Amino acid sequence: MTQTDHPYRVRLHGGRNVHAARHVNGSANRVTGCGYYLPEDSTNHWMDDDTAVTCRGCQRAMGGAR
Numbered sequence: 001m002t003q004t005d006h007p008y009r010v011r012l013h014g015g016r017n018v019h020a021a022r023h024v025n026g027s028a029n030r031v032t033g034c035g036y037y038l039p040e041d042s043t044n045h046w047m048d049d050d051t052a053v054t055c056r057g058c059q060r061a062m063g064g065a066r
């Protein structure tokens, strides 16, 4: 299981998909599995950890189709 590689769930400001994110090494900034960079002070909607990821790029980053 690689799900914990991206423990955070986020809906980007104005977006519809739920992405999976992780911290950039050693910083408060986060990056999604599909490559969106999320600075610490950016406006995004963080969701519960068990929210289903709907972004295909993030699903791939987490270990394949679900």
Ligand SMILES: [Zn+2]
Residues within 6 Å of the ligand: 018, 019, 020, 032, 033, 034, 035, 055, 056, 057, 058
């Ligand atoms: Zn994504």
